[in-house]
Amino acid sequence: MSVDHARSQLVSPGADRMSVRSKLTGNRFVRISQGSAEQRGKVISLFTGAGGMEIGLESAGFETAICVEIDPDSRETLRKNREHWVLFEDEQNRTPGDLRAIRPEELLLKANLKRGEAALVTGGAPCQPFSNMGKKLGKSDPKNGDLFLDFVKIVLGTQPAGFIFENVAGIAQGRHNEVVEYMTAQFAGSGYSVAFEVLNAADYGVPQQRKRFIMLGRKGDAPAFPLPTHTKDGLFPDVFSPEPIATLSQWKTVAEAFEEIPRGNLQRADCVGMRHASYMVERMAMIPQGRNFKVLPMQMRPKCWQSGKHEGHDTFGRMEGGKPAPTIRTAGYNPTKGKYIHPFENRGINTAEMAALQSFPADWEFRTVSGKPSIVSIGRQIGNAVPPAFAYALGSAIFA
Incomplete structure (x- = not known):
């Protein structure tokens, strides 16, 4: 055909x-x-x-x-x-x-x-x-x-x-x-x-x-x-084997990934993050790890978050340092798009942190045709990988 x-x-x-789901069994591991x-x-x-x-x-x-x-x-x-x-x-x-x-x-x-x-x-x-x-x-x-x-x-x-x-x-x-x-x-x-x-x-x-x-x-x-x-x-x-339970490594966490980022990477041109208005920083400061915008007082929420019709359950959520990150999507630098507030700081994660959470090696650099770092382009490259x-x-x- x-x-x-x-x-x-x-x-x-x-x-x-x-x-399809009925076929997701019996494979060899x-x-x-x-x-x-x-x-x-x-x-x-x-x-x-x-x-x-x-x-x-x-x-x-x-x-x-x-x-x-x-x-x-x-x-x-x-x-x-x-x-x-x-x-x-x-x-x-x-x-x-x-x-x-x-x-x-x-x-x-x-x-x-x-x-x-x-x-x-x-x-x-x-x-x-x-x-x-x-x-x-x-x-x-x-x-x-x-x-x-x-x-x-x-x-x-x-x-x-x-x-x-x-x-x-x-x-x-x-x-x-x-x-x-x-x-x-x-x-x-x-x-x-x-x-x-x-x-x-x-x-x-x-x-x-x-x-x-x-x-x-x-x-x-x-x-x-x-x-x-x-x-x-x-x-x-x-589920994968009838063998006796054995000890493996525990899931790698956000905190572990961030600790492995070389300090110099945070100064590289391809490390970019959002600039947040003071009222956004104030909102972030009120959100504990693992929680999202729903902990904010109603008067501090934008109208779309007040209506109860907002679809994103992780929107404006803070990552948990002791757990793996949620799925890193193309706008993973933007806290309004998911659980993308830094676990320990009142900001969104930057592209170097996105790359670490995607397990890119530290020496992998992201580029654009213009030569100027673009958070949208770099975020898309990382999130789609x-x-x-x-x-x-x-x-x-x-x-x-």
């Missing part, structure tokens, strides 16, 4: 839908070990963003052969940090990084790979259409809702040994079932064993509660998911 035909078919209602990683092959990276997936896979022994990214600021970040990574940019009359306009054979040529030589194709199509935040348009989103089809196109056209597809957990919910069904059927028909789960990045050493849908595929035997390396209470979760520590776990397990 061609991508164009698939796009036309996926908007038709009434198809039989199996329950393996323990992963820390240490030097064996060389595992080359990666074709789609929707690369600021490089979170690729940093993690690099640590797991993979080599990034080519990156496809449509956001020019993110491409500047990739150039700054990894000069040797090949970016798909050419002189043709098309938008650089627009996956809809790129053919699999073009990617292979620019990556100096033959069909079947890549170890992995990786990527997460823009997640906003499937997020529990916003309009939840899914595949019907006129801008990005069908980009998962292009991920399928590249996998089938390049025939890697395996693939990793990442998206928000909402893509596994009932209204979006047909997306997962379509992808599974297409990959299975091309000889891939496919498995998918909703995993929490906090279970893999990321100081953040970030639940993501992960689809793994590989030629031949079923792919493996990584067993958690961290848990809330440090005990091995019975796959946490590198999470990617490391996925890459270490998939071929186990």
Whole structure:
């Protein structure tokens, strides 16, 4: 089935839908070990963003052969940090990084790979259409809702040994079932064993509660998911194994992540935060850890918070230093967008702190095309990224 035909078919209602959630069982989980990683092959990276997936896979022994990214600021970040990574940019009359306009054979040529030589194709199509935040348009989103089809196109056209597809957990919910069904059927028909789960990045050493849908595929035997390396209470979760309970690391906390930020990073140009009016600081001072705007006296709340119709349960909330952060979204620097007040100071977290909570290495710098730091752009790059520590776990397990 061609991508164009698939796009036309996926908007038709009434198809039989199996329950995605009922399939989120029976997958294979393996323990992963820390240490030097064996060389595992080359990666074709789609929707690369600021490089979170690729940093993690690099640590797991993979080599990034080519990156496809449509956001020019993110491409500047990739150039700054990894000069040797090949970016798909050419002189043709098309938008650089627009996956809809790129053919699999073009990617292979620019990556100096033959069909079947890549170890992995990786990527997460823009997640906003499937997020529990916003309009939840899914595949019907006129801008990005069908980009998962292009991920399928590249996998089938390049025939890697395996693939990793990442998206928000909402893509596994009932209204979006047909997306997962379509992808599974297409990959299975091309000889891939496919498995998918909703995993929490906090279970893999990321100081953040970030639940993501992960689809793994590989030629031949079923792919493996990584067993958690961290848990809330440090005990091995019975749901993954009948083995006796063992001791693991406890979830990494906000305070631990912030303590690891080198002091110099807070002086870097790409460390930016919001400037708060005095009345905002006064409001923050009244909010304890773990609480939100609802503790404020009514007269101190904006009208939209007084009406009781406000949807954000974490809005203007303070992080808890002894727990992982909530999901770091693209506006994670803005306390009015979630539980993003610093745990110990009366301010929103800055982009260096956002990056630490996403497990980016301290030496990874964020850039923009203009050369001027933009909190909106840097926040978007960080919030949209796959946490590198999470990617490391996925890459270490998939071929186990």
